[in-house]
Amino acid sequence: MKPGSDYNLKSIRKAFKTKGVFYTPPELAELVKSYIPFKPVKVYDPTCGDGGLLAVFDDDVLKFGQEINAPQLDVARERLVNFTGYCGDTLKDDGFADEKFDCIVANPPFSVKWEPDENDARFKDAPCVPGAAKADYAFLLHILYHLSDDGIAAVLGFPGILYRGNREGKIRQWLIDNNHISKVVAIPGKTFTDTAIATVLLVLDKSGKHESIEFTDKETGKSRVVSKAEIIQNDYTLSVNTYLPAEIIREEINPFELETELRERQLKNLKTGLEISRFCCQMEGLSLNPHLDTIIELVESFRQ
CATH class of the missing domain: 3.40.50.150 (Vaccinia Virus protein VP39)
Structure with missing residues (x-):
């Protein structure tokens, strides 16, 4: 140059x-x-x-x-x-x-x-x-x-x-x-x-x-x-x-961490759902207890 x-x-x-x-x-x-x-x-x-x-x-x-x-x-x-x-x-x-x-x-x-x-x-x-x-x-x-x-x-x-x-x-x-x-x-x-x-x-x-x-x-x-x-x-x-196909990268999953995260989401969703149900019952003058009893029965059925 x-x-x-x-x-x-x-x-x-x-x-x-x-x-x-x-x-x-x-x-x-x-x-x-x-x-x-x-x-x-x-x-x-x-x-x-x-x-x-x-x-x-x-x-x-x-x-x-x-x-x-x-x-x-x-x-x-x-x-x-x-x-x-x-x-x-x-x-x-x-x-x-x-x-x-x-x-x-x-x-x-x-x-x-x-x-x-x-x-x-x-x-x-x-x-x-x-x-x-x-x-x-x-x-x-x-x-x-x-x-x-x-x-x-x-x-x-x-x-x-x-x-x-x-x-x-x-x-x-x-x-x-x-x-x-x-x-x-x-x-x-x-x-x-x-x-x-x-x-x-x-x-x-x-x-x-x-x-x-x-x-x-x-x-x-x-x-x-x-x-x-x-x-x-x-x-x-x-x-x-x-x-030279691209490699599929498989993410390693920790079963314990996955289960913990899933349980936290279930509880959060359940709480949100119950809050909405309680609000609706209050608006309509209804009792939330029958619904709570059903949930308790469901939970009890999973106990060992």
Whole structure:
């Protein structure tokens, strides 16, 4: 990062946020980077914003980023070293069409509309082109296309990409069948600054060498490696809760304390009921004694 370039980022981000433009918190960027198991030569972010995800990589790493918002891209150019930026809509105008990268990191906008192109080379290997209503899988296929043969990508997304059906379900099945997903991480809401909603992180592997997928729940800290066969049995869902179900916490009950509390409630209810009955009897000029005798008989019947 260029010296002194971060001093006004908070005010810039605040201004962006009021206009509906968001950024990736530094802590979340570090988490994304932690899933890249090597130091890349070239790292690419297809929706780079102000360069937050790229900023966590060393200055000697070549950085490439595309961003539709020109002011944000200007911030990225100011703060990043060894950075090549391109302004434009990533899905409409691929600024790095001929490039391949050994590492890609991304936090694309969640479930935005887009304009599909059936003839786009980035989608030719997939079973179908993602629907126009949600671009999540269009970004995933774009990222996979730009990975080198042994490249790794860490991509943030909306949890719905793990289980939604139709075209997305077909593409997810294709990604799983071809071993292009190696890890799925559930990140609960409010884990980081400005991330109120839950997110997921997918690790994509272009090599296709992984026959299983590791699932991690950041809320519980639990992880589990799941075979492809089990995922197929679950209709190709990647929902973390399917493979790491929440534990049912059984509260220990003290029978003596429970019985004591129950007796206190019974006496309290009985007293309240008798007070109401006495008031009604006084209003109507009736005697409460027959009712009391009935209660006494009931109590006596329980004596040993």
